[in-house]
Amino acid sequence: MxxxxxxxxxxxxxxxxxxxxxxxxxxxxxxxxxxxxxxxxxxxxxxxxxxxxxxxxxxxxxxxxxxxxxSSIPAVGGALKACELLANNGYELVCITALDARHALARKQNLLSLGFPITRVITTSLHAPLESPKAAALRELKPLAFVDDFGPYFAGVGPNIHKALVVRDPNGSPNTGEVLTLADSHHADLHEFACWWLERNSVSLL
Structure with missing residues (x-):
């Protein structure tokens, strides 16, 4: 790890x-x-x-x-609190987003304006032929964990990175069948992941 x-x-x-x-x-x-x-x-x-x-x-x-x-997309409920929990316990939070690079600054401004303790925003392409378009960036970053709500984006992400899937909105979701096996853990939202992660690593939530 x-x-x-x-x-x-x-x-x-x-x-x-x-x-x-x-x-x-x-x-x-x-x-x-x-x-x-x-x-x-x-x-x-x-x-x-x-x-x-x-x-x-x-x-x-x-x-x-x-x-x-x-630069003006609203936050998901509970996401800010989740990030504050993680940041307050010593984790550096980096956003890896499949978005045209010309919008990277707007995305970072959006997150910062909402109060997210995000240190960096890394943009990737939307598609890659053989693996997740985020896989190369993750190999370079080497995070402890990667949280996404699109299961196919875990393809090609190595075993040394914990892959946490936010399983939301089931109707028409791509997160079904074998895609679910690409993730190491499943969570209703980011806040649930944060609490689970901190408890798993014996960190107090107080």
Missing amino acids: SDTRTIALDADGVLLDYAKAYANAWAKYSGTVPVEHDPYAYWPMQRWGVPQLTGRALEDFRAHFDEVFW
Whole structure:
């Protein structure tokens, strides 16, 4: 196991509520606030029941995913408290996010503005042919643990890094079947992971 005190955290779905931000982007694009269609849907499109766009319409919608969008996503409930628990017990928290590098500063500003004790933000591509696009960054960082809500992103992450899966929103989730075996532990949210991790390592939560 790594001798560092680093824990790597995904952003969307673990630290930040991307689904809520998606609804705000849709409202700006369409002029209509979407009504929640399925609160247990994993993917925002299904959660808000909005149509799949193509062509020029898709380009117009994507234009709303700008610096303002990436710097103003709200926090997931309990995530800030979880990070404070970990940081107060001596862990360095690093965000590893599959996001275009040009939005890295906006992402870091977003996290810091919400009070997250995140020391670094590392961006990766969204896809890699043979393993998780985050695997190379994790090999270099060598954290004790890596927390993500997208199970396929554990592929290729070595055994010396504890892989913790946040199992959220089951409808349409990719976290099923063999994907679940890629993770070393499963948790309802980041706060549950933090409490479990600290107890596992005999750290007081007080």
